[in-house]
Amino acid sequence: MSETAQAPEKAEPKSAKNGPAPVNKASGPHVVYLRRKPIGGHLPKEVQAEAIITLGSIFEFNQPLRGLNDEAEERELLPPLMSVGIQDPHWGTHVRNFWAQMRIKVGFTGKPLEIGLDENGKPLNLMDYVQYRFAKRHRLVAETEAEMLNSPIKRFYIMDPAKETLKENVNVQLGKRADREFIKLSEDPERMRDVLQVLSPMIRTMSLQPSEVENALFKLKSTEARKFITAIEDKTLSIRADLYRFISAGVVLKVGTSYSFHSDTIGNSEEETLIWMQNPRNAASVNAMRNLYRDALR
């Protein structure tokens, strides 16, 4: 039996041959969580919680999926995790079995994996690091929770609290900006009405009291900050709001993606219709639309 080989001095994971190395080379602890898809609502919670869901081996071509980039990286990182060294004549078979027997049990709360590197670029927890690399390449593992939930194939995803914090902060910044825009907007009641019309096309905003418009927008600003800001920044806000009003009152007909007025097609898409309405040559028609709309409100 050969001795367990020592990992070379510089055990820093090499840049990927099949893509970039998935871990930041910045040193220090970095815990991510391998999380699993919920089982389904009909079972008691304790049954769902205690289910043993395991991320196991799969085929890549005709061999078990390997988590590392190449043989060199395997020789560098795997010896401490196996009972044989790289001098063993059956090293290749042992490595194959290592990947074939890879099992990561993912509990109800997820499996924490320490993927940080020390100051020498070596993994702080080698097994966790290798399991993470394996999971990153696995067909059943999604990049995000949304991808996992929307896919019938994916059963797991990797949750990185550091990235989640950044993502959450993006939302906080968005919310702060929406607050600022809302305060500015509240000084212009007509523009508020236009914004609400664009965000809620089917509502007849002209029949709402200013306070009702403000209340509705406040809610939208809180729940749909990104859409709110997009509407505020829309240079065609006023004319778009008019178009939505005309559609809600039946003045302009929308069939599929086509828009028509008095049986004339005025655009085959919303953007095309807005260009038509902004054209000075069509000002008379747009005025006619406004008159019809006012009549419809009475």
Place this chain on the structure above:
Amino acid sequence: MPFESPVGGTNISVQKVLYNDTAMTDMNSLSNAMLSKPSQLSPLITFLAGRDDRRFPLSFLSEGLNNVESIDNLEYEYRIQTRKLQTRPLHSTNSNSNLGLGNSEFELVFPDKWFIFPYVLVNGEGEQVRIMAQPEAAPGNNGYIYRVRLVNPSPTAVLTTGFTAGDLWASLFAPVGVDGSRGNAANWQTPGKVRNKLTTVRMSYHMSGNAKDYAMEFTLPVKGGFTKKWMEYEEYQHMLSFKEQCELYYWYGQRTYGVDGIVPMLDENGQPVVIGPGLLEQITNQETYSVMTETQLKNIIGDLFYGMTDASQKNITLYTGTGGAREFDEALKNHFGSTVNSWKSSGETRFINGSGRSLGFTGYFKSYEHIDGHTVNVVKVPLFDQGALAAARDKHPVTGYSLESYRMVFVDQSSYDGMNNLRLINKAGREHMRWCVAGSVVPRGFESTSARASDVDGASVHMLKTAGISLMRFDTSLDIQCIRS
């Protein structure tokens, strides 16, 4: 005439015979017997047909072995026991220093009142404390305060770990004073409840009325002997196909109702199309594999039952296809050496039969006794090789078989509280309904009059079954799929 249970019957059989119109009358046709004794005959027929034809092993090992129940409703509800929880995490951190110093009492806060006064608790480092008083609710609905004291009698001993929120504690036993102690209590973990619906599956076939030469003769057990019933050969073949379709449902059925039990799928008559969960949907434990090894088998089985107080010597059936059966065999053979075929040179003679120039290769592993006492028996499921899903799935990168053929479904078929873990639930009276719509001809075995229900030159026979497969324990079975990236 009451029919006996099929299990273990040696006299019972089914065989293909030439049709004989003097011996095979309407009186002893299986069709008529089915009308009056469906609940007794359905398991018998499944047993005999399953022994004769291997297409529906799940039906055979549940209904065929009398692990069956007929109920009056279209829904069934049962309680499921899960692993008894032994531990509780600490609800909040006790940040005081020198906890327990000088044999003093201190507080630990747990999320509930699971631990009982005056049990001894132990933490992950083996440090023991005794609960000194009944727990009290912490202010603000923040768990329960337990006053505890270190078991270690040293006045300098302190608690070194287990005081941080999330640290696990477990209870050991309840030591009491030498005299005058009062009784304590025991925890009872109530089982969860699951409700499922039965599914109605049916199949029809038409026959032209050409004379048939063969029949299937069933020798069935009755009290004090046996009786013979017969069924037309063609109908028998259709019945096997119907049983195969039922088997497909028992495996792959996917619920059409949600948590609220409402079925949004309606048929052309506005009736709900109810599909209950198949076996695969009931198994919560899931895994994947590429190449099976003995180590994996050992770990997989061990994981299923590790730490389960009522798990000793379980009978596990491994349902798999041809590919999975080969993987199972090779996993155990490869266990005897890392080099290819090294198991052959171990002096083992059970893999070679014959002598001289006439040698044969034999010996394939079909069962596995786990070190913990559990037994795994391999049962091949033809549906995993030739079924609808098998045809649709990706192919294995080495053999080219369907990956479904490599699916391994470990099903715990032990008994719990005297009841088999895997059971078939039938709707009473609809265990195996069959009837004919006679046209120009009446299928043999059905009563014949001159008045017919159809103007068709021929006849049709219809079969219907309302049933569901039921796994009593969810946490002791496992579905392992072979997947390629």
